Amino acid sequence: MRIVFTTFCLYAISCSVALAAESWSQFRGDGGNGEAKSAELPTHWSEKENIRWKTAIEGKSWSSPVVRGGKVWMTSATPDGKKLSAVCVDAATGKIQLDITVFEIEKPMFCISYNSYASCTPVIDDDHLWVHFGSAGTACLYSSNGDIIWIRQDLPCDHHRGPGSSPIIQGDGLFLTFDGFDQQYVVALNKRNGETIWRTDRDIDYGSDNGDVKKAYSTPTYINHQGRQQLISPASVATIAYDPGSGRELWKVYHGGFNAAAKPLYTHDLVILNLQGGLRLLAVRPDGEGDVTDTKIVWKYKKSTPTRPSQLVVGDHLFMMNDKGIFSCLDVRTGLLSWTERVGGGHSASPIYANGLIYCFDERGMTYVLKADPTSYKLVAQNELENGCMASPAVIGNALIVRTKTHLYRIEN
Numbered sequence: 054m055r056i057v058f059t060t061f062c063l064y065a066i067s068c069s070v071a072l073a074a075e076s077w078s079q080f081r082g083d084g085g086n087g088e089a090k091s092a093e094l095p096t097h098w099s100e101k102e103n104i105r106w107k108t109a110i111e112g113k114s115w116s117s118p119v120v121r122g123g124k125v126w127m128t129s130a131t132p133d134g135k136k137l138s139a140v141c142v143d144a145a146t147g148k149i150q151l152d153i154t155v156f157e158i159e160k161p162m163f164c165i166s167y168n169s170y171a172s173c174t175p176v177i178d179d180d181h182l183w184v185h186f187g188s189a190g191t192a193c194l195y196s197s198n199g200d201i202i203w204i205r206q207d208l209p210c211d212h213h214r215g216p217g218s219s220p221i222i223q224g225d226g227l228f229l230t231f232d233g234f235d236q237q238y239v240v241a242l243n244k245r246n247g248e249t250i251w252r253t254d255r256d257i258d259y260g261s262d263n264g265d266v267k268k269a270y271s272t273p274t275y276i277n278h279q280g281r282q283q284l285i286s287p288a289s290v291a292t293i294a295y296d297p298g299s300g301r302e303l304w305k306v307y308h309g310g311f312n313a314a315a316k317p318l319y320t321h322d323l324v325i326l327n328l329q330g331g332l333r334l335l336a337v338r339p340d341g342e343g344d345v346t347d348t349k350i351v352w353k354y355k356k357s358t359p360t361r362p363s364q365l366v367v368g369d370h371l372f373m374m375n376d377k378g379i380f381s382c383l384d385v386r387t388g389l390l391s392w393t394e395r396v397g398g399g400h401s402a403s404p405i406y407a408n409g410l411i412y413c414f415d416e417r418g419m420t421y422v423l424k425a426d427p428t429s430y431k432l433v434a435q436n437e438l439e440n441g442c443m444a445s446p447a448v449i450g451n452a453l454i455v456r457t458k459t460h461l462y463r464i465e466n
Contacts, residue, residue, distance in 0.1 A: 075120060075121075075123075075144075075449035075450050076120060076121050076449070077089075077118070077119055077120040077121075077447035077448055077449055077454070078119055078120075078121055078176060078177050078178065079119060079174065079175075079176045079177075079219070079221060079222070080117055080174035080219040080221075080272050080316065080445065081117075081272075081316055081363060081403060081405075081445065082405070082447070082448065085221065085274055085275075085316060086318060086365070086366065087363065087365050087403055087404060087405045087406055087445075088365070088405070088406050088407075089405055089406065089407040089448035090407075091407045091408065091448055091450060091451050091452075092407070092408040092451075093408070093451040093466065094407045094408065094410070094412070094448065094451060094452075094453060095451075095453070095464055095465060095466045096410065096422050096433055096434045097434050097436060098420075098436050098464050099436060099437060099438075100438060100439060103464055103465060103466055104462060104463070104464060105147070105452065105463040105464070105465045106146060106147030106462070106463050107147065107460050107461070107462050107463075108142055108147040108148070108149060108460060108461045108462075109459060109460050110127070110129060110140060110456070110459065110460060110461050111129065111152075112129035112130050112131055112132070112136075112138070112171070113129075113130060113131070113132045113169045113170070113171075113458075114127065114128055114129040114130055114169050114170075114171035114172070114444075115168070115169045115171070115172040115401070115443035115444050116128045116129075116169075116171050116172055116173055116174045116175065116219075116444060117174040117444045117445045117446070117447060117456065118142075118444070118446075118447045118454050118456050118461065119174065119175055119176065119177045119182075119447065120144060120177075120447050120449045120454060121177045121178065121179065121196065122179065122196065123143065123144045123145060124141050124142070124143065124144060124150070124196065125141070125142040125143075125144050125447070125454055125461065126139060126140070126141050126142075126175060126177055126182050126196065127139075127140050127142075127175070127444075127456065127461070128140070128171040128173070128174075128175055128184050128186070129171050130169060130170035130171035130186070131170075132170075133161065134158055134161030134162070134164060134170035134189070135157065135158050135159070135161055136154055136156075136157055136158075137154070137155050137156040137157075137158065137170065137171060137186045137189060137190065138152060138153055138154050138155055138171075139151070139152075139153045139155055139175070139182065139184050139192075139194060139199065140152050140153075141153075141196075141199065142461060144449060144454075144463070147461070147463060151198075151199040153194070153199040153201075155184055155186075155190070155192050155194075155201065155204075156186065156189060156190040156192070156204075156206070158189055158190075161189065162188070162189070162211065162212060162213075162215075163213070163214070163215075164212075164214065164215030165214045165215060168214055168215035168216075168217065169215065169443075170186065170189070170215060170216075171186060172215065172216060172217045172270075172443075173185040173186060173187060173216055173217065173218060173219045173220065174219040174272075174444075174445075175219075175220075176219075176220050176221065176222050176227070177196055178196075178222070179196075180195065180196060180197070181193055181194065181195065181196055181202070181244070182194045182195075182196045182199075183220055183222070183227055183244065185216075185218075185219065185220045185229060186216060187210065187212050187215070187216025187217075187218070187231070188208055188209055188210040188211075188212065188216070188231065188233070189206070189216070190204060190205065190206040191204070191205045191206075191208070191220070191227075191229060191242070191247070192204040192205075193227075193244065193245075193247060202245075202247075203246055203247035204247070205242065205247050208229065208231060208240060209231075209235075209236060210231040210232075210233035210235070210236050211233045211234040211235040211236070211264070212233050212234070212268070213233060213234035213264065213265065213268055214268070216270075217270030217314060218230035218231070218232065218269070218270050218271055218272055219272040220272075221272060221273055221274075221275060222244055223275045223284075223297055224297070225243055225244055225245065225250075226241040226242070226243070226244065226250060226297060226298075227241065227242045227243070227244040228240075228241050228242075228273055228275075228284060228297070229241075229242065230269075230271060230272070230273060230286060232255070232267065232268055232269035232270070232271070232288050232289065232313075233264070233267070233268060234264030234265060234267065234268060235264055236254075237254065237255040237257070237267055237269075237288060237289075238252055238253060238254045238255060239252070239253050239255070239273070239284070239286055239293075239295060239300065240252040240253075241297070241300060250300075251299060251300035252300065253295060253300035253301075253302070255288055255293065256293070256302060256305070257288060257289075257290055257291045257293070257305070258290070258307075259289065259290050260290065265311075266289060266290075266311045267288075267289050267290075267311070268289060268311065268312060269287065269288045269289045269311065269312060269313040269314070270312060270313065270314040271286065271287040271288070271313040271314055271315065271316065271317075272316045273285055273286040273287075273316075273317070274316055274317040274318070274319060274324075275297060276319040276324070276339065278319070278322065278339045278340060279340065281303075281339075281340075282296065282297050282298070283295070283296070283297070283303055283339060284296075284297040285317045285319070285324055285339070287313040287315075287317060287326055287328065288313060289310065289311040289312065289313060289328075290307060290308070290309060290310065290311065290331070291305055291306060291307045291308065292305070292306050292308065292313075292317070292324075292326050292337075293305045294324075294339060303342065304339070304341045304342055304343060304344075304345045304349070305343070305344050305345065305346075306326075306335075306337050306344075306345050306346050306349065306350065307344070307346045308326065308328055308331045308332040308335055308346075309328070309330060309331025309332060310328030310329050310330035310331030310332065310333065311328070311329055311330055311331075312328075312329045312330075312360065313327075313328050313329065314329070314360060314361050315327035315328075315359065315360075315361070315362070315363040315364065315403075316363045316403075318363070318364060318366055318371075319339075320366045320385060321366075321369070321385055321386055322338065322339075323336040323337065323338060323339075323351060323385070323386075324336070324337045324338075324339045325364065325366070325371065325385070327358060327359060327360075327363070327364060327373075328360075329360035332350075332353045332355065333353075333354065333355045333358040334353065334354040334355065334358045334373075334388075335350055335351075335352065335353045335354070335388075336350070336351040336352050336353075336385070336388060337349050337350055337351065338351060351388075352387055352388030352389075353388065354383060354388045354390070356381075356390070356393075357375050357379040357381055357393060358373065358375055359373055359374060359375040359376055359400070360375075360376055361376055361400070361401045362374050362375070362376070362400050362401065362402060362403045362404065362413075363403040363445075365404055365405075365406045365411060365425075366385055367406055367411075367425040368425075368427070369384060369385055369386060369427070370382050370383065370384060370385055370391060370425075370427040371383045371384075371385045372404070372406075372411055372425060374396070374400050374404055374413045375400065376399060376400055376401070377399065377400075378395060378396045378397040378398040378399065378400060378415065379393060379394070379395050379396070380393065380394050380395075380396050380413070380421075380423065380430065381393040381394075382426075382427055382430075384427075391427050391428070392428070392429055392430055393430075394430035396413070396421050396432075397415075397419075398415030398416065398417055398419055398421075399415060399416040399417070400413065400414075400415050400416065401416060401442070401443045402414045402415075402416075402442045402443065402444060402445045402446065403445040405445070405446055405448060406425060407448060409424060409425055410422055410423065410424060410425065410433060411423045411424075411425050412446065412453070414441075414442035414445075414446060414455065415441055415442065416441040416442065416443060417441045418437050418438045418439060418440055418441045418442075418457065419435060419436070419437055419441075420435070420436045420437070420438070421434075421435055422434040422435070422436070438455070438457055438462070439457070439459075439460075440457040440458045440459045440460065441457060441458060442455065442456065442457055442458070443458060444456040444457075451465055451466065452464060452465040453465070
């Protein structure tokens, strides 16, 4: 009995240490590309199989969970948008530890039913959590106890159909994107005190005075290409690369389209951009200056591209699931199609990759586990939960942290 008890204690201690070290710190993970390091994610589950815990989360929110130090944090909102909150769940037990009202909004802006008032994924580090609700407000909290350090509610933007752009952190900067009906700009705040470092208005010829075609929901990507730091920030009609230190525009590519939502990828010395309409999917060399539309586009691809889910790059290939459930594989260097297959379902969540497998969560509650095989479509498993996913999942260790429309799950063998 003593041996069993000692073994259990050692297991519990090792689990606690592992939980403290595990991190999924921002939208699409620490690398911002949907890639997990785990080699042992489950391939099969149901409401009765491989569910370590399941916790009901109040409100309506499509933001993804972030994980650090054994805590899962996420934002939430009442369906009417009048209360915006931050929720902390114990990663080991699923118990809600904190539910903090960050903002109370007397007259929320309009938000379409397909979106939510809390669709922007927070960012977390060892000590701090940054939550963002578009123009309704941005705040920094202590991740240990939820105490609010600073707030900003003076960054205006008419989102017209609700916010969707998530913040990212690089160095001392917290970078926010406001591509609204009335204003379009990018701003860098000091992540410690919330003070503005720079604000740069979009310098884009939209070709229209209609604010509806100027909206976008994208999350920027930080890259360091051949020693030059860049903040790649898609907007409607064009994508701009900014100097993250000053906000100065480095280069710009016109691609058409609107409602940009997918997070850019940086791979093989290329920036991969995905839009709704226009060129749809394209690869750009990020070594130019000024308008590079005619000089730096390497390839374009238009068929069955997503408008909401972001893509994955595995090896030399790009994998993507579009909104209507068509899964495709392209050569990332040339943009040439390797294969495509109709899977089904409506998709808003971005897929993740781990140990040769791709996980795609749809809006009905189905998850498709696929081999990241550049030669052909190979379905490994198909699993179902009671509600579907609008939020992209997180990964810690050997577990999936999945947020459906109503619950948060830890799925683990």
